[in-house]
Ligand SMILES: *[C@@H]1O[C@H](CO)[C@@H](O)[C@H](O)[C@H]1NC(C)=O
Ligand SMILES: *[C@@H]1O[C@H](CO)[C@@H](O)[C@H](O)[C@H]1NC(C)=O
Ligand SMILES: *[C@@H]1O[C@H](CO)[C@@H](O)[C@H](O)[C@H]1NC(C)=O
Ligand SMILES: *[C@@H]1O[C@H](CO)[C@@H](O)[C@H](O)[C@H]1NC(C)=O
């Protein structure tokens with residue numbers, strides 16, 4: 448009891464009394480989302496008879512703008528690392544890991560990042576060897592195959608569905624689409640998104656998903672948002688019909704609910720995110736590489752944040768719940784007293800994305816300090832590293848689940864450089 452109290456006091460003193468000027472940045476591990484891409488869903492013509500903007504490439508591919516903008520984010524991060532004296536010149540190859548999912552948008556984002564952040568340093572992107580498979584590390588599926596678990600998840604998804612209220616959002620979207628004139632109304636008799644129920648879709652080996660109005664609305668709003676980020680004329684963003692922030696908020700609520708229902712699952716996020724969590728905690732435990740960037744998807748950021756139980760935070764100047772190009776940045780600092788964790792969500796605002804200007808200390812992306820429930824932070828945002836590593840208990844929980852988790856070999860760098 449007494450010993451526990453002393454340890455507790457030391458932690459309090461250590462985290463409150465940090466002299467931030469004497470802190471040294473020792474390790475950076477980022478979990479990021481790829482940059483601006485073409486809309487994910489093809490065949491949107493079904494949902495409106497108005498002319499849809501054409502894209503140069505197929506669905507879900509990084510655009511040229513996305514490639515350029517990821518470079519700007521990398522420049523910004525690299526300037527920050529320089530200000531912390533993190534690397535001297537080019538890093539040693541072993542000090543850096545840039546690892547991307549096998550989708551072209553994640554690979555290309557990672558390449559753009561590597562080339563800009565470590566310019567002329569010949570840092571290559573690592574990936575799972577078989578490029579025609581979604582890397583199991585990033586695949587947001589359930590690993591516990593028991594009926595009981597599936598039932599538990601299905602119930603939570605259904606509860607989220609029953610709690611969501613998209614009445615106004617659907618009405619606004621229907622109006623923008625003029626859905627009554629669309630094929631979906633004329634041929635499939637869905638003339639009002641509020642007239643049907645969304646269903647959950649839960650199949651082994653597949654991402655938890657939805658079917659019905661939420662699926663359709665999410666696909667359409669995704670296309671609007673990407674057109675907006677891409678910087679297309681407003682006449683090519685929802686046919687010029689989104690004129691107010693309130694309208695964007697209504698529409699963005701759709702993609703937020705889609706993420707919430709599918710991945711923000713109290714009962715499932717630890718399971719879904721388990722391969723990534725193992726991989727990341729292995730890097731934290733080893734203390735190397737010094738710098739790691741994992742490039743995945745919004746589903747990865749969502750499930751990892753949910754599994755680690757971060758406190759809710761305010762996401763400013765963005766309408767996406769997990770903004771494109773955004774990165775959750777785990778930072779390890781040390782001073783004479785000990786080691787600390789700071790976690791920031793660094794992401795570009797909607798306006799920065801649309802404007803497409805370079806980022807710098809004069810045009811900073813958002814940097815939101817995050818706090819883990821299990822590791823309270825000091826006023827300046829630090830919590831004791833040792834407390835953070837105790838969250839490894841999450842991994843004990845996962846380990847107890849044994850063979851049903853097909854964790855990949857963790858320290859082996861896989862695949863050929865891109
Ligand atoms: C399509 O490609 C052309 C030529 O490369 C480019 O000028 C144009 O901006 C691209 N449009 C879009 C929407 O990506
Ligand atoms: C770049 O790195 C690769 C291995 O990662 C190596 O094969 C190649 O020779 C390097 N190129 C230069 C110019 O250093
Ligand atoms: C790569 O994955 C595809 C799709 O699952 C599969 O058909 C193919 O055999 C795999 N290739 C190798 C070399 O394993
Ligand atoms: C849903 O929200 C609308 C306002 O946007 C409200 O009028 C309606 O009563 C709500 N429906 C339910 C079931 O809470």
Ligand SMILES: *[C@@H]1O[C@H](CO)[C@@H](O)[C@H](O)[C@H]1NC(C)=O
Nearest residue numbers: 591593595596599848849851
């Ligand atoms: C799978 O989930 C069920 C229901 O939550 C749980 O009782 C069981 O322990 C889990 N199995 C594994 C291997 O984690």
